[in-house]
Amino acid sequence: MTDTPNTQPADDVVIVENELPPNSHELDEPLPRGKDSITLITLRKPKSGELRGLSLQDVLNLDYNSLEALLPRISSPTLTKQDVANLDPADLTGLGTIVVGFFVAKEKKAEAYLPA
Numbered sequence: 205m206t207d208t209p210n211t212q213p214a215d216d217v218v219i220v221e222n223e224l225p226p227n228s229h230e231l232d233e234p235l236p237r238g239k240d241s242i243t244l245i246t247l248r249k250p251k252s253g254e255l256r257g258l259s260l261q262d263v264l265n266l267d268y269n270s271l272e273a274l275l276p277r278i279s280s281p282t283l284t285k286q287d288v289a290n291l292d293p294a295d296l297t298g299l300g301t302i303v304v305g306f307f308v309a310k311e312k313k314a315e316a317y318l319p320a
Contacts, residue, residue, distance in 0.1 A: 229299050233292035246280045249306045266300040275299060
């Protein structure tokens with residue numbers, strides 16, 4: 205008798221099709237980049253040094269100048285200031301919302317049912 209791995213998900217596992225990677229935002233308006241375009245941006249939680257020169261209050265208020273400085277430091281693919289300037293306002297707000305989530309403690313996210 206050969207053992208074959210169980211390829212069926214357990215009954216309590218929910219598979220979500222087309223789920224975005226954590227801390228990612230799919231752009232409503234893709235950004236041109238050479239012959240290609242950027243359609244998905246992933247942000248990583250900034251280290252304290254990457255916040256240098258920025259007011260945390262301005263970052264949390266989604267101040268454009270603060271986001272213009274911070275997003276290139278924490279985005280993949282790396283955005284330029286010009287890329288940030290060319291973002292659709294809805295996309296800028298979506299990315300800013302992810303940034304704000306980085307400043308919420310894990311226990312508070314659990315209480316508010318926010319994504320980790």
